[in-house]
Amino acid sequence: MWKEFKEFIARGNVVDLAVAVVIGAAFGRIITSFVEGVLMPPIGLALGKADFSNLFIDLSGQGPVSLADAQLKGLPVIAYGRLFNDIINFLIIGLAVFLVVKAVNRLRAAPPPPPNTKDCPACLTAIPLGAKRCSACCVDLPAEA
8 A cells, every 4th residue: 555655646747736736825825915915905095995894784683783793792694794805805816816827928938830841851951831842852742631
């Protein structure tokens, strides 16, 4: 069993997955810092420092003044404000990840264009792909399927 476990761990895809998880966790911290430290302050300022985390629906009918008060008293409430905050954070984080991935993709080199020439089988001169005869040695080229 130990031998099978070592073979399983030594497989490339398991090691690649482990590396991806570690890099993903580090990238997640970077994105969280970016969202909380760079994106959220201007958005909070634009929205008038809106915080939805205290929004709730009282199911008890006792009319607590705040979510903390309702939770302290153990009253049944639907705390939908946190859901709003989490959805907004998710959308902002998704936007930040999209922008980072888009920027990284721009930095990558464009793939080389497909070749538009081939070598003549007789003289090895570069000739256009659609050529039927070599312009250098005048050999008739075989038709390609």
